[in-house]
Amino acid sequence: MITLKCLTKTFNRDSASEKQVIKSIDIHVNPGDFITVIGSNGAGKTTLFNLISGAISPTSGSILIRGNDVTTLPEYLRAKNIGRIFQDPLAGTASNMTLEDNMMITCKKGFKWPVISLNKKMRQFFQKEVTCLDMGLESRMKENVSTLSGGQRQALTLLMTVLSRPDILLLDEHTAALDPRNATMVMALTRRFIIEKKLTSLMITHNMGHAIEFGNRLIMMDGGEIIIDVQGDTKKSLTIPKLIDMFGSIRNKTFENDEVLLTT
Template sequence: MIRLKDLNCTFHVGTPSAKTVIRDLNLTVDAGEFVTIIGSNGAGKTTLFNLISGNLSPTSGSVFIKGVDVTGHPEYKRAGTMGRIFQDPLAGTASNMTLEDNMMITCKKGFKWPVISLNRKTRARFKRQLVKLEMGLESRMKENVSTLSGGQRQALTLLMMVLSNPSIALLDEHTAALDPRNAAIVMDLTTRFISEHRLTTLMITHNMNHAIAYGTRLLMMDAGEIIIDVTGAEKQKLTVPKLLEMFSNVRRKAFENDEVLLVRP
């Protein structure tokens, strides 16, 4: 589904400020895999997503999606294949539009549903989908999205993403800004939707416990490189101390990042 070949990304090339944030990275993600990605600040996690989505172009190397070289394709040309959710709940919806108008945007993308008008039949269809969130949003369709809580907005963004019928989901710390209760609700919806829609998923998280508990494969990044790649039975046996030990063995230093280490299960 995704293949990254000899990928490099350097900012400010040819200047004294040049900084390589992704270096000689190779990665293959098969269809249906759910990959969690952990690493300290500056490890290159979000830059990796920007390269996959087309938000950034690599300095060198290639990006393949479904076997097609999309390295030179801009972000909008890849949008039909993938959906992305950011850490900020405000980023995935239009605040000053109603909930039903936000959902119309999903329809008009044309990935799954044909272009339709906002009529009684359409509203009934939206309500059936919103019921799945179990947040009572089906009765608030004419309210502006700005009236929703962060958890409700992120759940709505997640629903809109899967309804646009992507093959790939890129989740960039999408529960990090939420309180523990709402984060748990959104993660439950995430795992349900990934399973129901058979999405190939990459999820960046700052929570080591989440990285271990969720998904079928775990990657740890450091200084623009993938230094740990664990799957199957090995991943099932992982613990946070074991993961920290693996990091130390590879890098010959302790893992130091308060944001990650202080997160509770």
């Protein structure tokens, strides 16, 4: 589904503040992979997502999606096939629009749905889909999204993204701003939608417990490189101490990100 070849990204080239953030990454993501991505702040995780989505261009290397070279393809064209959810629950919805209007816009994303109006049939369809969130939102379809809580908005964003039928789902710490109860709820929905829709997904998380529990594959980044890539039985047998020990043996240093170490 995704192939990155010798991908690099350097900011402020040929200046005193030049910094290589992504260092010659090679990785192949298989269709249906659910990959959790961990690493200290500054490891290059979000930059990697920005490169895949087309938000920024690589300094060198190539990006292939379904075998097609999209290295120079702009973000708005890649968005037809890539859904991305950010940490901020407010980022994925339009606050001053109703739930049903937000969902109508989503259905037109990527031109995969016929251009249709918000008629009775569509309203009934949206209500049915929202019911699966089990939040009572089906009775609030004409309310502005600004009236929803952060957890409700992130759950709605997740549903809307799935309804847009992406091939690839990028989750950029999408539960980090939520309280534990809402984070648990959104993660349960995440797993359910990924399985039901057979999505290829990458999820950045600072929660090492989530990184181990969810998905079939885990990668750890450090200093712009992928230093750990485990899947299958190896991933299933992982524990947080084992993961920290793996980092130490590879990098010969202590994993120093307190946020990651304490979020288990």
